Amino acid sequence: MSKTILFGGLTPLHELFMKGAVESLGYKVEFLPTPDNCSLAIGREFCNRGMCNPTYYTVGNLIRYLQEKSATGIDVEKEYMFVTIGACGPCRFGMYESEYRHALKAAGFKNFSFSILNQSKFSSEGELKLTPSLVWRLVKAVWVADIVRDLGYQLRPYEVIPNSVDKAISRSKEEIYQILKRGGKVKDLISALKVFRKRLEGLQFDYTRVKPVVSVIGEFWAHTTEGDGNYHLHRWLESEGAEVRVESIAGWIDYQLFIEEEKIKADIKIKGLTADRIKKLLAVKGMAVTFRTLYNILRKIFDFRPKPLPSQRYLAKIAKPYFDYFVVGGEGHLEVAKHIYNVKEKKAHMTVSVKPFGCMPSTQSDGAQVKVLSDYPESIFISIETSGDGEVNVKSRVQMKLFEAKKAAQEEFEKLLSSLKIPENTFKEAFSLREPFIKLSKNYIGTAARALKANSEKVESWKLRGLEGWKSGLPVYRKM
Numbered sequence: 001m002s003k004t005i006l007f008g009g010l011t012p013l014h015e016l017f018m019k020g021a022v023e024s025l026g027y028k029v030e031f032l033p034t035p036d037n038c039s040l041a042i043g044r045e046f047c048n049r050g051m052c053n054p055t056y057y058t059v060g061n062l063i064r065y066l067q068e069k070s071a072t073g074i075d076v077e078k079e080y081m082f083v084t085i086g087a088c089g090p091c092r093f094g095m096y097e098s099e100y101r102h103a104l105k106a107a108g109f110k111n112f113s114f115s116i117l118n119q120s121k122f123s124s125e126g127e128l129k130l131t132p133s134l135v136w137r138l139v140k141a142v143w144v145a146d147i148v149r150d151l152g153y154q155l156r157p158y159e160v161i162p163n164s165v166d167k168a169i170s171r172s173k174e175e176i177y178q179i180l181k182r183g184g185k186v187k188d189l190i191s192a193l194k195v196f197r198k199r200l201e202g203l204q205f206d207y208t209r210v211k212p213v214v215s216v217i218g219e220f221w222a223h224t225t226e227g228d229g230n231y232h233l234h235r236w237l238e239s240e241g242a243e244v245r246v247e248s249i250a251g252w253i254d255y256q257l258f259i260e261e262e263k264i265k266a267d268i269k270i271k272g273l274t275a276d277r278i279k280k281l282l283a284v285k286g287m288a289v290t291f292r293t294l295y296n297i298l299r300k301i302f303d304f305r306p307k308p309l310p311s312q313r314y315l316a317k318i319a320k321p322y323f324d325y326f327v328v329g330g331e332g333h334l335e336v337a338k339h340i341y342n343v344k345e346k347k348a349h350m351t352v353s354v355k356p357f358g359c360m361p362s363t364q365s366d367g368a369q370v371k372v373l374s375d376y377p378e379s380i381f382i383s384i385e386t387s388g389d390g391e392v393n394v395k396s397r398v399q400m401k402l403f404e405a406k407k408a409a410q411e412e413f414e415k416l417l418s419s420l421k422i423p424e425n426t427f428k429e430a431f432s433l434r435e436p437f438i439k440l441s442k443n444y445i446g447t448a449a450r451a452l453k454a455n456s457e458k459v460e461s462w463k464l465r466g467l468e469g470w471k472s473g474l475p476v477y478r479k480m
């Protein structure tokens with residue numbers, strides 16, 4: 001293919017790694033910049049009225065890019081094509097393809113071509129073919145991006161030297177991109193992740209900082225993007241003193257596999273057992289097991305610190321009284337399930353659900369969340385609607401809830417500290433300059449409480465062995 005493939009809509013890290021994966025098959029690839037409010041304005045100008053806000057952001061972003069390229073004299077219809085994910089709905093996602101066509105024509109790019117990767121059929125239309133080789137390379141790119149991003153969000157709030165984690169990510173991401181561009185052999189990716197771990201181990205972390213864990217969920221694009229589309233929510237929460245729990249794209253793929261499996265099972269129940277259905281069921285089950293196993297192999301490099309993929313069956317079960325998993329579209333039952341999961345399994349002090357303006361599935365979920373909140377009154381939950389404007393209002397509402405979450409984190413920590421009878425000074429000395437991959441307990445939410453609980457018995461010896469090393473600047477490796 002002579003054209004350059006354009007794509008976008010994820011996080012910069014995912015886009016870079018996926019670019020490498022596609023380039024490894026000989027394609028020329030560029031990813032679009034993160035959509036901002038200027039993209040939104042362009043989208044509103046050329047799209048139909050009444051669309052949901054990710055449509056405006058993503059369509060507007062593509063048109064803006066093409067306009068800028070055209071202004072430099074490039075024949076964009078000849079030089080570029082666009083690839084995006086599509087589906088048959090049932091929400092406005094099913095209209096993305098026609099909306100792209102309509103808006104591109106209205107903006108003067110009527111012959112601009114693009115490929116649709118159908119997420120529900122695992123197939124493609126257009127010039128880019130979704131071959132098994134391409135899928136495998138993309139999956140590896142997604143796994144690695146998820147893991148690196150997740151670690152960034154878990155560690156950054158505790159770094160002693162500002163930006164040290166981001167610098168380590170920056171150095172490793174270029175190396176990982178080059179490996180993916182060469183085909184992304186699993187053993188090479190594992191080596192690169194081990195180097196990344198070493199880089200992180202060279203940094204110091206202060207686990208005495210008591211911070212609320214805030215989970216960002218909601219509509220897929222709205223909770224994934226790291227830009228104006230959600231008011232830069234993740235980094236803003238971090239700057240407000242939170243540790244942010246981000247969702248993985250691997251989790252989304254896992255959900256698609258689960259729904260596919262359930263659809264085949266329903267087919268078998270209603271229409272009967274056939275050899276073809278059994279074959280399909282085994283294939284999807286096999287894919288799901290392999291997917292999770294390989295993801296865990298990569299997590300193991302970091303002592304399983306990157307979040308695991310929660311069991312889709314369990315998520316469906318806890319959401320069932322509020323939202324049936326066959327009601328698909330958007331995140332389906334997942335918005336409700338993730339909220340309950342955060343409370344029941346003690347995964348976050350607070351949950352923020354991001355609903356883009358005009359999103360039908362998120363509006364349905366918000367209705368069900370009212371009942372969830374009455375059944376789980378201990379939950380600190382807020383649903384916000386992102387429309388491009390209204391940022392001050394949204395952030396002020398989140399700040400109010402964050403205040404409650406900070407209090408909850410502090411109470412959790414203080415209760416634990418007094419029950420262990422460890423003087424606060426000793427805790428501060430022992431936990432203020434640590435390596436990143438300190439053991440963490442599963443029974444608490446906040447990282448300071450988890451670190452304290454998991455290591456409380458060793459605090460005294462740890463203090464004696466390790467602290468002096470840091471003080472004198474010696475490179476003491478103090479893994480417990």
Ligand code: SF4
Nearest residue numbers: 052091093330359360
């Ligand atoms: S889930 Fe909501 S925001 Fe996303 S495409 Fe569907 S309607 Fe639009």
